[in-house]
Amino acid sequence: QVQVVESGGGSVQPGGSLRLSCVASGDIVSIDASRWYRQVPGQPRELVATIVSGGSADYADSVKGRFTISADNAKKTAYLQMNSLKREDTAAYYCRITSNRRFYWGQGTQVAVSS
DSSP states (O other): OOOEEEOOOOOEOOTEEEEEEEEESSSSOEEEEEEEEEEEESOOEEEEEEETTTTTTTEOOTTTTEEEEEEEETEEEEEEEEOOOOGGGGGEEEEEEEEEEEEEEEEEEEEEEEE
């Protein structure tokens, strides 16, 4: 059994920063890719950032230059550093881990950007 747990969400003013963490545990040997998604009620889940085991990363246009995804495979942890946050970044953020052709979702962490 695999568990994925996100943390680090919260409330922040526009222009502020947050760092999300995603920890995988249980029956998982290695992580092939980590992805962060976000979702606003009533809208589909949006892919925000991806990092693969070789270190290559990709971002949605809406967050390029502001968000940085990273991973520590030894710790089975992925991070999303979010800077220059905007009100439109408000959403529930979810981590998805891919390992051995299977993927696992976390329960999400809420980010609220408001003044």
